[in-house]
Amino acid sequence: MKLQTSSRLAIFALIELAADPDRQVSVSEIGQKYNVSSHHLAKVMHTLGRAGLVRSIRGVGGGYSFSGNAKRTTLFDVIMLFEDADSSEYTPEGSQDATLAEWALGQVLFEINDIAKATLESITISTMLKQMGRRQSTLAASGMKDASESAVQ
């Protein structure tokens, strides 16, 4: 499964902001960390703002902060803001005018889509942060640095 760039950026931005909901982070700061243009990221942040997941703070020292519920916001919720991840192209019944081969392939693709959707629906921003924390602990125990630590600071 491949996510569109906007979906990936939105997830990264939400993780960044939800990690410290009191902190205000500028678009350029997030853009620099993930090596993307501020212009593209600004559009993504605007969509997240309209969904109530981030809050924009204007003025000096302004930026964005997290305003959603990290334990309730799933990856699927975020992705659906940018692309149709709930495609009904394949169904268990299949199209009525499909050949048997098309029906059989449709069954396989439906199964794959259904598993992917269930996975994305079950993972929240909070779970992503926990997973990152566990990874960080593992890396720290083995004396290695994670990519974000060496990339930005």
Next chain:
Amino acid sequence: MDKQTETTSQSHQINVRRVRQGDLDHVADLDERVTKIAKTEYWNDIFERYAKRRVKERFFLVAEATDDSSEQPLLGYIVGEVRTWEFGSEPCGWVFAFSVEPGTRLQGIGEKLFGAISQKFRQTGINTMRTMVPRQNQLHMAFFRSEGMVAGPYIQLEKDLNE
């Protein structure tokens, strides 16, 4: 997500312990209220097998409030066992039953039950635990994910025997 969850603002002091005979009706009642299916015989059988036999590798745990803040005597349960060489797998812990009183969710009760059975499994010397969740059960899927569970190396397959 998680729209089935009900919560109260009241939090409880929790103790997790092994099940006792007197808990069984409450466990069956909680299960029936959550699943809408009464399974008295099933729970009697589970008690006989998981609370009385091979208890060094079988764990039937319950969570109870240690203060007077709860109307319910039991706030949740978790049941699991160490299974060996099933499907060619090295010994691992399986969790096959788990529930938390709907009005007391999001207060860390499930996490305490999960943590307690994880510890019991670790004490037997195993390093992996597994469970199986219906894909549509977002509540349980999200909970187990939040506890660090990820898709394992096995895929469950089934066949409609009437096809």
